[in-house]
Amino acid sequence: MKSASSRERIVLRAARELKDGYYVNLGIGMPTQVANHVPEGVQIILQSENGMLGIGPFPYEGEEDPDLINAGKQTITELPGSSYFSSAESFAMIRGGHIDLTIMGGMEVSETGDLANWMIPGKMVKGMGGGMDLVASAKRVVIIMTHCNKKGEPKVLRECRLPLTGVRCVDRLITEHAVFDFDDGRMILRELAPETSLDDLRAITEARFEVADDLREMV
Amino acid sequence: MNKVVRDAGEAIRRAGIRDGAVIMAGGFGLCGIPENCIAAIREAGLRELTFISNNAGVDDFGLGLLLQTRQIRKMVSSYVGENAEFERQFLAGELEVELVPQGTLAERIRAAGAGIPAFYTPTGYGTVVAEGKETREFDGRMYVMERALHADFAIVKAHVGDEAGNLVYRKTARNFNPMMAAAGKVTIAEVEKLVPVGAIDPDHVHTPGIYVDFIFEGRNYEKRIEQRTNRPARSA
Numbered sequence: 001m002k003s004a005s006s007r008e009r010i011v012l013r014a015a016r017e018l019k020d021g022y023y024v025n026l027g028i029g030m031p032t033q034v035a036n037h038v039p040e041g042v043q044i045i046l047q048s049e050n051g052m053l054g055i056g057p058f059p060y061e062g063e064e065d066p067d068l069i070n071a072g073k074q075t076i077t078e079l080p081g082s083s084y085f086s087s088a089e090s091f092a093m094i095r096g097g098h099i100d101l102t103i104m105g106g107m108e109v110s111e112t113g114d115l116a117n118w119m120i121p122g123k124m125v126k127g128m129g130g131g132m133d134l135v136a137s138a139k140r141v142v143i144i145m146t147h148c149n150k151k152g153e154p155k156v157l158r159e160c161r162l163p164l165t166g167v168r169c170v171d172r173l174i175t176e177h178a179v180f181d182f183d184d185g186r187m188i189l190r191e192l193a194p195e196t197s198l199d200d201l202r203a204i205t206e207a208r209f210e211v212a213d214d215l216r217e218m219v
Numbered sequence: 220m221n222k223v224v225r226d227a228g229e230a231i232r233r234a235g236i237r238d239g240a241v242i243m244a245g246g247f248g249l250c251g252i253p254e255n256c257i258a259a260i261r262e263a264g265l266r267e268l269t270f271i272s273n274n275a276g277v278d279d280f281g282l283g284l285l286l287q288t289r290q291i292r293k294m295v296s297s298y299v300g301e302n303a304e305f306e307r308q309f310l311a312g313e314l315e316v317e318l319v320p321q322g323t324l325a326e327r328i329r330a331a332g333a334g335i336p337a338f339y340t341p342t343g344y345g346t347v348v349a350e351g352k353e354t355r356e357f358d359g360r361m362y363v364m365e366r367a368l369h370a371d372f373a374i375v376k377a378h379v380g381d382e383a384g385n386l387v388y389r390k391t392a393r394n395f396n397p398m399m400a401a402a403g404k405v406t407i408a409e410v411e412k413l414v415p416v417g418a419i420d421p422d423h424v425h426t427p428g429i430y431v432d433f434i435f436e437g438r439n440y441e442k443r444i445e446q447r448t449n450r451p452a453r454s455a
Contacts, residue, residue: 048391049321049322050247050248050250050391050394051247051391051393051394052390052391057450058448058449058450059448059449059450060449060450060452060453061449061452064444064447064449065390066249066250066392066442066443066444067250067251067378067389067390067391067392067442068250068390068391069247069248069250069391069444069445069446070391071247072446073247073248073249073250073301073445073446074446074448075444075446075447075448075449076448078390084388084390084391084393085393086325086393086394086395086396086397086398086425087247087273087321087322087324087325087394087395087398088325088326088328088329088397088398090322090325091321091322091323091325091326092326094322095322095326095340095341095342114345124306124309124310125316125318126298126299126300127296127297127298127299127300127318128297128298128318128320128321128348129297129298129320129321130297130320130321130322131320132320132322132323132342132343132346132348133320133321133322133323133340133342136340136341136342136343136344137341137342163346163347164345164346164347165346166344166345166346167344167345167346
């Protein structure tokens, strides 16, 4: 599968994680695109960790406000019912378990639900931003990433090799091939993409996982 | 009591910012940064500074201006990814960097202003962030002890301020500014509009004036946009 369509499938599948009434924080990059596919009839409120609830769409040209940006430093707009607050309040909200769901990208996920997504030793370290806080405290942590890296090597591992962002913090992992859940250190395959066989999946997955009794096709 | 100064140059002189100082600078990316104070610090040629700021600006704006002139010795930040000069100095060993998770950074600053010496957070448990720190279990969950983060000076930016130092921020330009105002031993606030005492509804004050030592109306705000993103034009 080409990577463009892989990413699209991941984003579309991730959008189905959004439930009506959820307060949601979306990571930078691919997770931000999930906001473009909110299911019909579902209303969510997006949090931006730089201090806003109720992120609106990008502004029209000429209507950008330098005082109004998201955590990716992109210009955004407000909505009726939006609110602003300090970074301390923002992370009190996150740490306090008030965010229903965060969807974030990943570099590696381990079979116990550890996540690595912030640094590659030997490369310039840019920083973890708010990622460590979000994975530690959001009520539900969903990681979206391509199943393998550009060299075709597995990213779903027995143990992460990269420095961790959080320990046993992932609730669900969505790749272009499968959906896995993590429950108390166990990794469970829940959904499998139509063109991927279980053998195919095992061949590109280093982590050991159980197969759910009610394994479904990933749509 | 007169907190009002003419400009950023007078503010940093009267505040006594000196070489080697530890300075908190408000802002997230380039949003809500104290542009005038940064320019005055550059102008004054202060050296060996430590900056506590969520980001490090871009190459030619924000704290990037002080990196260009090699005035910064150390940065304490959560994310420093938008700055090539930063990367060069860091990789050459010329610049020390302490990376702190953003929520921990915000709370360490808040704690300093609120007289809390340390606190426990789940953030970073089991990662390099927790190395060398006390960890403790509460109700079956593991936490890392983090210490308050103090600074000699804070430079913050607000939208409106009054002569008593009461501040009102605008939209997401608030970010780290309120906690830094409280945490700095000496705090300078620059505002886009300075108004007389009484002009701000007391119910609308975000940062009470008690935290602010010097205030001035800033000039020539550029308020640069880092990532200009738009939606398609309205159809006619």
